[in-house]
Amino acid sequence: xxxxxIVADKLxxxxxxxxxxxxxxxxxxxxxxxxxxxxxxxGKTTTIKILTGQLKPKxxxxxxxxxxxxxxxxxxxxxxxxxFEDTNLYQRMSALENLDLFARLFxxxxxxxxxxxxxxxxxxxxxxxxxxxxxxxxxxLMVARSLVSQPxxxxxxxxxxxxxxxxxxxxxxxILEERKRGATIFLTTHDMMEADKLxxxxxxxxxxxxxxxxxxxxxxxxxxxxxLKAKVSGKNGALESLEIDLDTPQTPEDIHNLFKKxxxxxxxxxEATLEDIFIKITGRGLTE
Amino acid sequence: xxxxxxxxxxxxxxxxxxxxxxxxxxxxxxxxFTLVATLAFGTLFSEKPNLGIVDEGNxxxxxxxxxxxxxxxxxxxxxxxxxxATQSGAVDMxxxxxxxxxxxxxxxxxxxxxxxxxGESLAKTRIILPxxxxxxVRELAGQEVPIEIESVxxxxxxxxxxxxxxxxxxxxxxxxxxxxxxxxTSIIEEKQKKTLEALVITPTSIGEIFIAKGIMGVVLxxxxxxxxxxxxxxxxxxxxxxxxxxxxxxxxxxELGLIFGALIKDITTxxxxxxxxxILLFGPVFIYMFPQIPQWIGKLFPTYYAIQPxxxxxxxxxxxxxxxxxxxxxxxxxxxLVFVVAIAxxxxxxxx
Numbered sequence: 001x002x003x004x005x006i007v008a009d010k011l012x013x014x015x016x017x018x019x020x021x022x023x024x025x026x027x028x029x030x031x032x033x034x035x036x037x038x039x040x041x042x043g044k045t046t047t048i049k050i051l052t053g054q055l056k057p058k059x060x061x062x063x064x065x066x067x068x069x070x071x072x073x074x075x076x077x078x079x080x081x082x083x084f085e086d087t088n089l090y091q092r093m094s095a096l097e098n099l100d101l102f103a104r105l106f107x108x109x110x111x112x113x114x115x116x117x118x119x120x121x122x123x124x125x126x127x128x129x130x131x132x133x134x135x136x137x138x139x140x141l142m143v144a145r146s147l148v149s150q151p152x153x154x155x156x157x158x159x160x161x162x163x164x165x166x167x168x169x170x171x172x173x174x175i176l177e178e179r180k181r182g183a184t185i186f187l188t189t190h191d192m193m194e195a196d197k198l199x200x201x202x203x204x205x206x207x208x209x210x211x212x213x214x215x216x217x218x219x220x221x222x223x224x225x226x227x228l229k230a231k232v233s234g235k236n237g238a239l240e241s242l243e244i245d246l247d248t249p250q251t252p253e254d255i256h257n258l259f260k261k262x263x264x265x266x267x268x269x270x271e272a273t274l275e276d277i278f279i280k281i282t283g284r285g286l287t288e
Numbered sequence: 289x290x291x292x293x294x295x296x297x298x299x300x301x302x303x304x305x306x307x308x309x310x311x312x313x314x315x316x317x318x319x320x321f322t323l324v325a326t327l328a329f330g331t332l333f334s335e336k337p338n339l340g341i342v343d344e345g346n347x348x349x350x351x352x353x354x355x356x357x358x359x360x361x362x363x364x365x366x367x368x369x370x371x372x373a374t375q376s377g378a379v380d381m382x383x384x385x386x387x388x389x390x391x392x393x394x395x396x397x398x399x400x401x402x403x404x405x406x407g408e409s410l411a412k413t414r415i416i417l418p419x420x421x422x423x424x425v426r427e428l429a430g431q432e433v434p435i436e437i438e439s440v441x442x443x444x445x446x447x448x449x450x451x452x453x454x455x456x457x458x459x460x461x462x463x464x465x466x467x468x469x470x471x472x473t474s475i476i477e478e479k480q481k482k483t484l485e486a487l488v489i490t491p492t493s494i495g496e497i498f499i500a501k502g503i504m505g506v507v508l509x510x511x512x513x514x515x516x517x518x519x520x521x522x523x524x525x526x527x528x529x530x531x532x533x534x535x536x537x538x539x540x541x542x543e544l545g546l547i548f549g550a551l552i553k554d555i556t557t558x559x560x561x562x563x564x565x566x567i568l569l570f571g572p573v574f575i576y577m578f579p580q581i582p583q584w585i586g587k588l589f590p591t592y593y594a595i596q597p598x599x600x601x602x603x604x605x606x607x608x609x610x611x612x613x614x615x616x617x618x619x620x621x622x623x624x625l626v627f628v629v630a631i632a633x634x635x636x637x638x639x640x
Binding site: 082 | 292293296297300304307481482483485486487488489491492493
């Protein structure tokens with residue numbers, strides 16, 4: 001039986017009249033990566049704040065590692081790591097000092113900050129003041145800070161937002177390494193490719209509600225349309241696009257006819273992206 | 289509440305706090321004001337207290353007084369000369385030693401000394417000279433002798449020197465600027481840079497963060513209060529009690545700082561509040577500066593109960609009985625503010 005490390009039960013939160021989180025329930029198994037997707041204002045950050053004990057839900061409850069967060073806040077927080085969306089490092093301290101401070105607050109006695117900084121690609125810059133770091137370096141340090149306590153659950157809020165491809169890839173590798181170590185990862189991101197690549201399951205959040213939650217492949221099967229896209233040479237030599245639906249009884253005949261009757265220039269299969277599915281379910285894009 | 293975490297946070301405040309502009313400002317500004325004031329009024333390098341004596345007999349006390357390094361002693365022919373010298377400020381205090389003074393002293397009789405005091409002499413001088421005379425008399429008698437000094441103030445009696453009127457202002461600024469502004473700017477900066485969010489996501493509680501910042505503020509605040517009193521040579525004779533009062537005042541300043549830090553959004557607003565609300569803090573010292581204003585008005589301000597005991601102990605040579613009621617009121621204010629700090633901290637957590 002798989003043990004759930006995160007259990008959210010009918011969570012509700014509202015800021016005055018604005019409902020930010022509306023009776024959402026889900027669970028995340030040990031060692032699983034859950035991608036939490038949704039446009040700005042969907043309620044993702046509020047959900048993370050509730051899960052990590054920063055906000056007390058107006059309704060429902062959160063169980064992390066078998067403990068009710070509301071009743072065991074200190075114990076729960078000693079077992080989790082959080083990487084925030086906005087950079088919130090001590091800028092006048094060095095990377096080493098930042099990590100050392102947080103390690104001591106977690107009560108960790110033996111801690112190799114140099115090794116952790118090397119792991120996130122900051123070797124050689126350990127003693128530089130953070131204010132002199134680039135955005136990518138700061139973000140990697142944020143991830144490193146969330147790992148100082150070797151947390152059982154890692155909450156990552158848009159960890160690669162606005163980063164260069166190299167920094168993003170470095171962070172993705174760390175996420176996968178952490179999963180290998182056995183950590184459960186709650187990942188919010190705008191990057192659909194990233195969510196698709198990293199997540200075992202994804203949850204779509206819209207207007208405070210979870211509108212879909214499943215493995216990416218299953219969502220694609222359920223909501224996506226498989227198609228074959230071809231470019232053919234028309235009568236006057238101009239390229240024309242054709243699309244053949246792969247899930248109809250007519251498909252074999254359509255494909256046969258394509259090659260028999262048309263001059264095919266290029267052909268490729270196309271499956272729905274998570275973005276397509278999100279739009280299909282909610283009627284709005286993820287970046288809206 | 290975890291003491292180890294508080295000490296870790298306190299270490300952070302001590303190591304990295306001085307990089308904060310407010311930390312430097314909280315030390316530099318009051319000290320600069322003090323130095324300017326003491327230089328302007330000449331009290332920083334002020335002369336020794338001047339004692340005038342008319343000896344109607346042939347007292348050894350005159351010789352003993354003249355041998356003292358800490359007091360300048362001048363002898364006068366008669367009472368009218370002494371009175372004139374005191375009135376003009378040539379001496380801070382003039383005493384008349386009657387005939388057979390030494391005999392009376394050695395027989396342990398009650399000694400009555402007639403004294404003139406210059407109305408504009410510094411408060412510290414008014415503490416130093418009678419204490420010195422009493423010591424000399426005891427030395428002369430070789431035993432404890434009851435001494436009565438019957439004093440008459442000459443010159444402008446109500447004219448407290450400006451150098452002295454400014455001391456409560458300087459002390460209050462030293463104690464409250466550091467104590468109030470350091471924790472408040474530190475919390476606001478942590479809110480704005482969102483590092484507070486990062487701290488409270490660890491097992492650290494907001495209470496532990498507030499206590500660490502508070503301790504830092506109290507230490508700075510007491511240090512500044514002591515430094516300003518020392519620079520003004522206004523430490524009185526009850527030093528320990530005075531430090532205790534400064535400590536209680538520092539707690540009040542820090543509590544207000546924590547409340548402001550929790551409730552105010554940014555540094556600009558904090559400075560606006562400091563400037564506009566400063567009258568509530570500095571009201572009592574402005575009233576002290578102008579003795580023509582009814583002094584009871586000062587009691588309407590909470591800071592009165594922090595500064596009045598300092599004035600009483602440091603400038604007037606008072607003791608516990610002179611300050612007890614106000615100190616208890618100050619303790620009451622400190623306790624009340626603890627609850628307000630707790631409410632503000634809870635509100636801060638909800639809003640963040």
